[in-house]
Amino acid sequence: MPQPIFPATASASRNRLALTALLLGGIAIGGSPIFVRLSELGPMATAFWRVALAFLPLFIVFRATRQDQTKRPEGLRDMLALTLPGVFLAADLIAWHASIHVTTVANATLLANLAPVFVTAAAWMFFGASITRAFLVGLSVAIAGIVVLKGGLSGLAAGDRSGDALAVLAAVFYAGYMLSVARLRGRFDTVRVMVWSTLSAALCLLPVVLVTESQFFPVTIFGWTMLLGLALISHAGGQVAITYALAYLPTAFSSLTLLLQPVVAAFLGVIVLNEGVTVLQVMGGAIVLCGILQARRK
Template sequence: MSQIASSPQNRLALAALLIGGIAIGGSPIFVRLSEMGPMATAFWRVSLALLPFLLMSQTTKQGDEQPSGLRDYLFLLLPGVFLACDLGAWHLSLQMTSVANATLLANLAPVFVTLGSWLIFRTRITPIFLTGLALALIGVIVLKGGPAAIGGGQLAGDATAIVAALFYACYMLSVGRIRSRFSTLRIMVWTTFSAAVCLLPIALFFEGSVVPVTLFGWAMVVGLAFICHVGGQGLVTYALAYLPTAFSSLTLLLQPVVAAILAWLLLSEPVGMMQAVGGLIVLAGILVARRG
């Protein structure tokens, strides 16, 4: 830690990393307090976030190649489809299970990324990763109260959060395939646009109204879009330019902790002993798997 924060630039990056992780960790609170349904909230999250991305793309020289042909545009749009599925499933899980469970299980995405890399790209899987995977699965069982409680009432919500993690892994893998050709900003514009287009008809079909009717409702979606999606992700992205990726990835472990604390303070969601122990085991499993 002392070596990472040795220079003023690195100290600024470390502060950005921590603030960004905390900002992202607050996103489930905005979703829970939103006066709209989970799909409509997800739509506003990406559609409002698209505005600063478009502004930056118009004022920043990107220096990457221009997309040419239908194939390139499809590759740029595909991650947004996965992102829409991820946000829709995760926002839905927040209505079906506790904030702590939904946020924690959604952070299994790095595990699915590695499994997907092995299945699709034949990336080698190390014994350390398998150990972390086993540890994370044990933690999920403990989180639910042991094998006897696996059929509990929140099981559907927990399963939906895991589905969200699977879709986010697909998003990360698809972005990884096009990142060598296109800039981060170009990818963010196209994927955010694609996610908004996918989420709008789903929100209209299942929830009807997609427009907040009160000032508080607008405040929740604006906060979700600008504080969590643009601000949080932007600060973490800035920090990645100066800090080791392995160290920066620890923000994934910070987010469920922040979410659980905020849910306890603002939503009166208690964290039981079994849930706390299971959560710590899952976090340890994710950390070990990422090192592997």
């Protein structure tokens, strides 16, 4: 019998812990554009080291835990299912990083954050999830807030269609990542899912890096520091927190909450990169938060 897309209701305290983990995970991933921008390497090499460097600490934690108390994969089908999120994640990173070089950064970021739309549609069409009108209103408000944050509809017109299409494709792949992780968390523990998916993503990204990038290793300590921050904070920290939360919170709502990422990225851009902040960006961030709160109420 297939696993439900919405996990069984946990205790109120467990739900609060899961929501806290989800918010912290969204904040941690929100810092990834800063690390990517400051990286000495090209986009594909940076994406590879993001998961490759995160694999080692995840594997150490995995080996240190008592595996006799957790469910193990029972055959080839389970193994393939555990690698699937990594394939989706690698495809997401490839499409998004490629889109940045073709269309505007604002368009690439905005369109790649349409993942909640695809998660909600897939959860309703394929997994029988109940989507309320109030949730759809919250989703629409949050998406509108991202549009405002990125400069409004006029800013979208400045992009390239092929690059915009790549960014939308990245959103589809990330939706696949979240849905596949949510299904797995009904059977396997957080660390096992992360170890398998992280290794899978690294193996998928490695040949792409070897073909497309001229530089594989950073040459300074600063370069390695940026990669370690991306790997340990955004991936090992952020994705682990999100993977944990997906066992206890509805996938559609979880994906909506992750719209905090561009808000966090804009905030960090002001602090770390001394980028200016406009009234429009502040309004956009506030609209996103209102949309998430509306969805949370329902």
